[in-house]
Amino acid sequence: MHIRFQNGLTLLEIFLVVVAIGIIVGIVILAINPEKQLSDTRNTQRRTDVSTIANAVYQYSLEHEGSLPKNITTTATEICAKGRDCTDLIDLSALTLREEYLISIPEEPQKTNPNGAGYMMSKIDTGRITVEAQFTEQDAVISVTR
Template identity: 55%
Template structure:
């Protein structure tokens, strides 16, 4: 028969449970503090800012190359941009003027899966008074406003 020494050291079930609960509480606090949904939204917003800038730069490069004339499809109402030069009812078609000479392809909002004949998730309009062009990202997340005017 094997004798167990009376002073054998070890962890009790209660001690192990307390450690597991403490680790769980700390993990929950860290996840709440990091807020992955907000971080992902901020990342998509950063891409939207880049896309809006790319579109506006391409429009102005087109304008410079055409003696100050903007693409004719830009009007004075904020309207979504079409993905390609296919028929897009009530959308602004810029790809005929801008792709591939000024941009390789029309940027698409990161939260949209666009296909032929659909919008890219960005709007554009020309102020009829000042002649300035504004490109916006109406699908911005986390209450952000993404818009550039030139």
């Protein structure tokens, strides 16, 4: 009686291993989802920026007898980025003067206006202000009222 041993893998076994690895890689990519992670990071930055701007304007108002920086209207208008042409934008340079309230105006990660910061601001009749991010991702609403 002659016994034959085969060394190596059959084509079917190799195919099954490749398919299993492909399924595992697909599951890992879906679980990690790099695009979602990046958009979550940008939205977190937007939340921080909106809060920082609102807090700086509020602090300015407290130290200036309730007065707000000029050009803030009841219509939501984009905030001007520091050192740029502020025509038709809200100029918050008073907040960065001597870096007393802000070192610089935070800028939106995906802004489209080179002169704007990418954040909108308006005031309510009661003297309160609202700062909002205009380019949020994943249908997030990012807004702070002070």
